[in-house]
Amino acid sequence: MKAICVLSGGLDSTVASLIAKQKGYDITCLTFNYGQQALKNEISASKKIAEILGAEHKIIDLNFLSEMCELSECGLKTGDIPSISEENLDNRVVAEQTMKKVWVPARNLIMFSIASGLAEAICADYVYCGINEEEASTFPDNTMEFMDRFNKCNEYGTLNKVKLEAPLYKMNKDEIVKKGIELEQKLGLELLKYSYSCYHENPEFIHCGICESCMRRKRAFKLANTEDITTYKE
Incomplete structure (x- = not known):
């Protein structure tokens, strides 16, 4: 059994990839370069995570998406990245404003389409991603509606009807941390710290x-009541 994992190296995609590993899939991890500020860190993280998972790792360059980020003045490209207080994370109005400043034009649509194409080429049935309930509150391409409609397109766009899998879609970030720790212990792996x-x-x-x-x-780590192994500047 084969699966593609869209892996940015972040918390959500890491745990989603870990779930694919736990299910026994032969994994290929994809990391996308669209000119984002954190590219080097994302590549380093995703390479390490893929190595621990025993997965092949591919970097896909999306120069055209980088150009679109410049046109839309996306903060992930320009470096104009907003900050937000913890008390405003659940303030829909404030969170939507920060979302718009880091929105990458059609990012998930483009990435999941490329991942689906590769999945079809290697006879894989699934593309795993980190779509989750917490980010779905502000990012429309993290919703179940988006995923359902994408899968409907894949029924016609891929001969083997590749399916987008979002094992975290009912979880908030603290639940994702708990799930990640549970699977690390079960599989004897350490991923979250990377x-x-x-x-x-x-x-x-x-x-x-x-x-x-x-x-x-x-x-997420605070609500999960577990040690946060991350080093922060502030």
Whole structure:
């Protein structure tokens, strides 16, 4: 059995990949380069995680998406990345504003389509991703509606009807941390400590601690009542 894992090296995609491993799939991990600020850290994290999983790792360059990020003035490309307080993470109005500043045009649609094409080429039936309930509250391409419609397209767009799998879709970040730790213990692997969530490029895997992705990571470990092994600047 084969599966493609879309792996940014972040918390969600790491745990989703771990679930694919636990299910016994022969995994190929894909990391996408669209000119994001944290590219070097994401590649380092995803390479290490793929190595631990015993998976093949591929980096896909998306120069055209990088150009679209410039046109849309996406903060992940320009470096104009907003910060957010913990108390505002669940404030829909504030969180939607920060989302718009880091929105990459059609990112998941493009990445999942490429992953589906590779899956079809290697006779894999599934593409695993880190779509989850917490981010679905503000990112429309993290919702079940998006996933259901994407899978409907794949019924016509791939001969083997490749299916997008989102094993975390009912989970918030703290539940994802708990699931990751549970699977690490079950499989005898250590992955979470190598994951990288920050929107910024930082040396030695240090997280900024104030961007939305860092704030959600911080809160997740706190709510999971487990030690946060991440090093933050703030």
